[in-house]
Amino acid sequence: MKYLTEFRSGEYARSLAHELAGLVEPGEQVKIMEVCGGHTHAIYRHGLEDLVPTEVEFVHGPGCPVCVIPMGRVDDAIALAERPEVVFATFGDMMRVPGARGSLLEAKARGADVRMVYSPLDALELARRHPDREVVFFAIGFETTAPATAVTLLRARAEQIDNFSVFCNHVTIAPPLRAILETPGLRLDAFLAPGHVSTVTGTRVYDFIASDYARPVVVTGFEPLDILQAVGMVLRQLREGRCMVENQYTRAVRDDGNPQALAALAETMRLRESFEWRGLGPIPFSGLRLAPAFAAWDAEHRFELPGARVADPQACQCAEVLVGAIKPPECRVFGTACTPERPLGTCMVSSEGACAAYYSYGRLGRGRAAQPV
């Protein structure tokens, strides 16, 4: 398919790798955070760590939407799912995320009516088909996913479907990046910004990283050549002493994003004063709730929720993984008490989680000495 195959060319990848080698000084260390879990997955899937110079280290950011949901919100979801009148619709990976009371999958095994959907529009269709039930959609994700929820809410209102509601856990990308940049002692040289979030937000949302924190940012796509080219753009900025937001993913991302999607979000959702992130704690104005005009479709208005804050398991070091302070294998339970089959922390649940990517692609103890180029 156009824009896919040409961005997976091994020949160009090797050529880019040679180019990258000339953009670093021997012995220097460059830490680049790839913010998005999709990038983390692509880096491991395509073996890109072995194509960039050994001086470049990828640090895995907080951009996996599953990984950042705190246990208390999972418990709230389970409480909703266990209500006898509720059909609880969720994306697949959220079914395995452990809360203090187990997971949605375990709640389903106990008899809760939990259904996996691919789109919030599928949940709305469930509501149309089951007018005698209350269908609740577990909305998670960044600005990439939130517009789908917004479209669904607008359709629910237009059709006056009143047995549908949304348990909103959408989050925004900029506040956690600021929180990470404020972390004492953290050393990051640059960021690869998420391409698909940026199709909605545009590129200006990252300006503060360059202007306030003097770090280069490159918005990039998800194919291997996208990421390698973006690493080159980062290295050139560093080499030339520049700090700016550059857009590698120009075929999909415009500077002002998608105005129609932003308008749908503005109509249906509002920023929360604070939202808790797994591993990062409460971050001001980082989460979204439904707008007052959509209270009739807001599960938090329609149902009573426990709303308890639950601390992460002590053994789990997702918090340090999510801010890039440690690599997944450095976690004390990685691959032992915590595996993709039985995840203890959320970074092991989603395939976009840094721990699951490490585990799945055999990054355990792999030496960096041999470069294939």
Place this chain on the structure above:
Amino acid sequence: MSSPGVPCLTCADAATLGSVISVAEREATVETAAGLQRVAIELVAPVRPGELLLCHAGVALSRVSAP
């Protein structure tokens, strides 16, 4: 639910490239690497057959074109 090694297409904040095959009111049928999908097009309308769209969670998010 995703398997190890397979990108999560449901919850992941990733999007899928699809070529528009047909358009009907507020939805389009797109051909992706994984087959045909129906997606809502309110956020990118108007849409024409042959155009490339980035789609996520059943909704088209962006039009893809030569920079």
